[in-house]
Amino acid sequence: MSQSPLPNIPWEARPAGCAEVIWRYSANPIIPRDLIPSSNSIFNSAVVPFQDRFAGVFRCDNKKRDMNLNRGFSNDGISWHLDDQPIEWDYADPELSNFQYRYDPRVVWLEDRYYVTWCNGYHGPTIGIGYTYDFERFTFLENALLPFNRNGVLFPRRINGEYVMLSRPSDNGHTPFGDIYLSRSPDLVHWGRHRFVMGTRGGWESTKVGAGPVPIETDEGWLLFYHGVLTSCNGFVYSFGAALLDLEVPWKVIWRGSSYLLSPHTGYECTGDVPNVTFPCASLYDPPTGRIAIYYGCADTVTSLAFCQLQEVLEFLTSDS
């Protein structure tokens, strides 16, 4: 349990009268779709503390509707500067140089550097892994898994000596199914000993579920925010909820909330390129205060921020499981 304090975590107190476990930032969305000239939309975004400020890897779909990853920095985690052009990746094997598309990144500090995982287009969507030491130079390692896969999320430390990753096997389209699995690796390149973690249930998570931000280590277990999808007669609705995974056997689910924690209610969540999407990809956590800030994509169009208290989330999980 060695997570660092994060006193500069972005934060806003729960609004008066609000009884929700998670509440939205009052100035959402924090990143508009046109923050940079090239972008059509900026949404599922991965943010980490970096030096005394924040850095991130952002999904920026351009006006061709190409899906790309762009770098960004922020002093306060709320106001962001993003590069107008995508990240260029170094790679050892030229066969891997053709990134057909890149989307839905996660970033995690793991041992000695920042690892980035994302949905990488290599003859179909799969999980690409790369890293950076400084957010200046980025190196592509390998595709961890075979297509078709999405929502690959690394744990922030080895567990029982192995690297661990969550992912959601899928098909080559708008997959109408999806469960969360876990894979283990000695070297971040070869993966195996796969285990089923959790699948769909009724209601808001009846079509598919997928890991969201990098799990947060707590005394009780790994806190996982995850998205769930319901299929209405007019398409998918993406909400998100939470579960607690066993610290040592992380494919064991200890608690899992049966209600969603946040679902598309506001205008910026309900309308946009894909109506009715709230999709978390990153969180910040300040252990001394228990504050958690969650970055989530809205309607596949803009990026927003929501807040909660760790203790309240854990209470929710125990009472709503």
Add this chain to the structure above:
Amino acid sequence: MSQSPLPNIPWEARPAGCAEVIWRYSANPIIPRDLIPSSNSIFNSAVVPFQDRFAGVFRCDNKKRDMNLNRGFSNDGISWHLDDQPIEWDYADPELSNFQYRYDPRVVWLEDRYYVTWCNGYHGPTIGIGYTYDFERFTFLENALLPFNRNGVLFPRRINGEYVMLSRPSDNGHTPFGDIYLSRSPDLVHWGRHRFVMGTRGGWESTKVGAGPVPIETDEGWLLFYHGVLTSCNGFVYSFGAALLDLEVPWKVIWRGSSYLLSPHTGYECTGDVPNVTFPCASLYDPPTGRIAIYYGCADTVTSLAFCQLQEVLEFLTSDS
């Protein structure tokens, strides 16, 4: 023709400049999605006069996105108090105790009590029937029909000695077809002598149609408001219109409007959990004035109110059939 006056019917005059047969209440939606702490949305709702005020059974989807029926009361039919927890049903047969889901209720005063019909989950959606004398205790009778069925609506009196119900046979998903049928019963438990009433036509009602509020008895026939669905490239659009059924042979359609009367135009109808839905489940009628107030769900998210005059609806039907 023995319908009681309803002087306290909620009402607002047609706005200046409006030429529509049906007009919206200016303070719509009257029930927000979060009226009660547990709710994700409160929409397709059944209201009746009760003593000197109004009572209702409301579809309240909670934050698990479970579909439930909650009780509510109102003094003016506009401002509502709802229970935070669903109605508990008494039942004789424990095999029927597992309500997988309950949605889209209708309530009707029939002979000596209030009957509630709704889409009941019993190995698939079918039509559950229950009753209450006092909106305190609710008893579940039986599922009137086999799955897969939705939109079961009772007539407010026996016709030729039999109870009569409209319904819309469907499949086990987001049914892409649907016509209105009528069934008859000596005892509200066994149903037969089914007849076809009316099916889809072009335009706004080209995918499926289903009965809305309990039919209103008029000298000319039974006035039925019903919903119709059009399938655009981006999903279903639910509008509603009207038809007049024969008083004695209620599966005979006398008139049927070819235009819709109300279709999703406002923000609260066009965006929400299911964009572009206006779905009526209840109406109030004051014979002396001809006033009709219609409760309808909006975007499967909130509940709204619209108004019309009986005579104008009948004129619309004769001129637009």
Add this chain to the structure above:
Amino acid sequence: MSQSPLPNIPWEARPAGCAEVIWRYSANPIIPRDLIPSSNSIFNSAVVPFQDRFAGVFRCDNKKRDMNLNRGFSNDGISWHLDDQPIEWDYADPELSNFQYRYDPRVVWLEDRYYVTWCNGYHGPTIGIGYTYDFERFTFLENALLPFNRNGVLFPRRINGEYVMLSRPSDNGHTPFGDIYLSRSPDLVHWGRHRFVMGTRGGWESTKVGAGPVPIETDEGWLLFYHGVLTSCNGFVYSFGAALLDLEVPWKVIWRGSSYLLSPHTGYECTGDVPNVTFPCASLYDPPTGRIAIYYGCADTVTSLAFCQLQEVLEFLTSDS
């Protein structure tokens, strides 16, 4: 337990070396597709003992591929004479006179006459019920249920004072789902108190199941042969198996075989208008010997016969459940 002996039941001993519970008649198919000039195919067929010979109602699709029911007689239950034209039905209500199609009949002796149930086209497939005293004059009663339904099968006596029918709710196409339900009636016209009987399971019965012949009353329970459907990449495969239902609570399944009893293996079962179909619609039973003869449609093209011993079927059920 008052079933009559049937000494003239068609019969052929189990072939040497055969270890199956059910074996095919060596001269299958017994009814070729072109037995009568008008027919394209003659398959799902309902046979009963009648006087000292056998009578039946046969699905005869003609060369328009209209689906109809034709009458037939046989002295030995194997060699059949069928009318070239469909049965004409008397009916009380002219609204019911338009039989869009009629298929998959069952015939049962019930109290004082022969009842016929079939899939009847009335704005969609539903369960028509008619009767005959003499196989000369046939009277149509009513559609027992709303569309969309198929495989309506009556029990051969009242149970606890009520008529009882199995059916399989479906949709309006080649339904990819289907479970067996039970409905009850005081008068064969109004039906209610519906109960779920049994649904799909893995393997041969993973897509849908439906009742086959009229259940056979035994000391242990009602013996039900039923079809099950598996969906391969090249379409449906119809096999059939057996279950035993409680005598007094006939929606309770006592035993249910996990293996099929007969599946398409022969040329006349594997090729034809619908490859890979074996579909039982009738059985004959001789209590003194325990002999059962099953009539089943093959590839939606011809009619065949298979044999088994009641005791062996019951043993199969107890050992394979």
Add this chain to the structure above:
Amino acid sequence: MSQSPLPNIPWEARPAGCAEVIWRYSANPIIPRDLIPSSNSIFNSAVVPFQDRFAGVFRCDNKKRDMNLNRGFSNDGISWHLDDQPIEWDYADPELSNFQYRYDPRVVWLEDRYYVTWCNGYHGPTIGIGYTYDFERFTFLENALLPFNRNGVLFPRRINGEYVMLSRPSDNGHTPFGDIYLSRSPDLVHWGRHRFVMGTRGGWESTKVGAGPVPIETDEGWLLFYHGVLTSCNGFVYSFGAALLDLEVPWKVIWRGSSYLLSPHTGYECTGDVPNVTFPCASLYDPPTGRIAIYYGCADTVTSLAFCQLQEVLEFLTSDS
């Protein structure tokens, strides 16, 4: 190159801070859905200079959701007066008198009169051609092509002696594919020598593409605005971009922008009867100033206006191809 100046072209300068090639009119939408009493929506609309003002043919879906074409006039191209009833067409062959539906018109001045092309319902959607000299009397010529086709757009002059039309072959539903082809005719009645022009590509135009307004003749080639469709998990998104076609071999694409020029971003584009649609059907061009005004349908509900400069579009094409 003999296009007339159009000094009264509707125009509004690019807003300060806007870097887009195309910008929206600040008072969009210019035609509300209820401009005329009969309409549900008024959107994909064809406008031409007419005498000293503007005339147009407008898609007006009425409250039956019938699709029709209505005539309109405007003094400034922004404020419009539309007939409440659809255009009546003269026709020579009574077999062609049953217009099942009419939608998505284009109007072009060609030689001596105004030709109208539209998607015409004749046993499926195809391309109807008619003409008017005066916007008073309209004559239907013939269906140029067989069903199923949409988005038929005539060039404003003969090319190498032949009339030339673009179209997008489709199927009989919400076609999930679609490329642009060209056909040639000696007489506007018989069409042949069909050539493939351009198909789908990635991103915003990955599902289908179709010609928009009548091509604008420039020194460099025919400037074609065209729509492209992306399929998200929640349906189609219609954006539009541009291409330049060879003046003499107009099925040769010289340049084609890889980014869209306008995509649904505003409320009136993102919500309505079909969310996320921007669909251009007409443009006006003033050669002396290079000003182009584009009329486009929004969310299949209202009509809007956008502006650009020819030279900037051409520069975009050369730099973004």
Add this chain to the structure above:
Amino acid sequence: MSQSPLPNIPWEARPAGCAEVIWRYSANPIIPRDLIPSSNSIFNSAVVPFQDRFAGVFRCDNKKRDMNLNRGFSNDGISWHLDDQPIEWDYADPELSNFQYRYDPRVVWLEDRYYVTWCNGYHGPTIGIGYTYDFERFTFLENALLPFNRNGVLFPRRINGEYVMLSRPSDNGHTPFGDIYLSRSPDLVHWGRHRFVMGTRGGWESTKVGAGPVPIETDEGWLLFYHGVLTSCNGFVYSFGAALLDLEVPWKVIWRGSSYLLSPHTGYECTGDVPNVTFPCASLYDPPTGRIAIYYGCADTVTSLAFCQLQEVLEFLTSDS
């Protein structure tokens, strides 16, 4: 009415006991799938009298499952010699040189030469037209229509001065719909004045219909054999029937048989690459005797022959319409 006698028409008398209007040749199939070394299958085949023998254009799918057209000759119309390699086409426009695929040919003597029509792959299936004078050199003219179209069949003479062609608009896959339309041309290159001829009906022709062989001119009208498709739960079933079209207004249907004339019943029709297909593409006719020989593809694998008498077909049409 100037059709030539064809005394060498292949012929075999109706088998004893057969009451069908059309009967099969006893040595079917006449062309096995492996007649030539390169072929996977040889089926939908177009045969014409040529000099004192017979020539034909045959669909030969090779072992890549490429679809091609090969030339063949026969002395008796039964025993055939086919080229192992596909026909090479001359063409004027190199843009048309890329035949993506070619299948389902028809051949007709028209004025001064043999015209071949077929389903031609040009950015989708459409109707290619070519010609030959001598079955030695073949010239490709143009694609008559836009994609997506199949089953283009020319009439054997001009009608009212115009060339006339039947076709069946379709989509880009295994089209689940399809009606027959007629188009007219002054030059076999430009086509227009399209008219609807006939659509699907129930039973054997409920999914789609398409013209078969070149229509035979009779005193009563044009005799058209056409295929119809029924969709079972295990796929398409292709049968064929007949209709009579007006001599001068050939899109007017005078008679249309409601029964099929031939449907897959034999092993070589029910099994093969596509089970349950009988698909006629050519017929021979001897006016003095009224004999007609029909060539039809079986299971998309082999080619067979069937026979009938003109007078009996006409009688069938009058009695079965």
Add this chain to the structure above:
Amino acid sequence: MSQSPLPNIPWEARPAGCAEVIWRYSANPIIPRDLIPSSNSIFNSAVVPFQDRFAGVFRCDNKKRDMNLNRGFSNDGISWHLDDQPIEWDYADPELSNFQYRYDPRVVWLEDRYYVTWCNGYHGPTIGIGYTYDFERFTFLENALLPFNRNGVLFPRRINGEYVMLSRPSDNGHTPFGDIYLSRSPDLVHWGRHRFVMGTRGGWESTKVGAGPVPIETDEGWLLFYHGVLTSCNGFVYSFGAALLDLEVPWKVIWRGSSYLLSPHTGYECTGDVPNVTFPCASLYDPPTGRIAIYYGCADTVTSLAFCQLQEVLEFLTSDS
């Protein structure tokens, strides 16, 4: 290049007049569907030389239509004895003990033991790996990959120090897509460095392709027999062909035949539980003579044998690529 001679390879000379590269055994099928009492079908089967005879792992679907793997032995490779009950697997982790289903095995001698790979049901189909030293005791190792995957085939030796496996990522149903990928492992448990090998092409392999038997090492490269699927209007057709992969860079395709080598032509290939399937899972090879015997499943029902000469296959590949 150290493959052992296999003088007892099953063999039958090419029939007179046959010009095919691969020819069928004259007594096919060698294993009937009912070889053992429990089986519904025995088809996709993996055979290896074992001691002085042959052993194998066979897909035996039982009469529940459960999919299982059974062991078998044969003296001549043609006549087989199979266990009636499935193989029991030892396993270290009880979480992996629930084999939902097991099918389509391959067996390979690798270093010191026989490895078995198969499609293993672990929350979806994936690639299970196990091993046996003696065909008496079988040990389950792990699932090599995440669901959804099928057709996992190990190379018979390490390449550049790593174990290598081909597989075909898929979805959770009758996958309508599928390409062959390669994965590498240091330990047969963790897999990575995935590379795309080859995808679909036109004709017989237009829907999906998958590796068949264990690749055969030759001087020119790895000879891979693989299946390809074409989708007709009546379902999938499984043929098989061949490719040659680079010895050291085995995801590089040197040659790939454009024609199939064997496709369903015989009755036992065209009819059965899944019509039109030929699916190779094993081959035997005798280097001194170049003889290859291929075991392939037929119609998902029975097992057959085909023969070829290595040199002729290589010549085919060079001339047909």
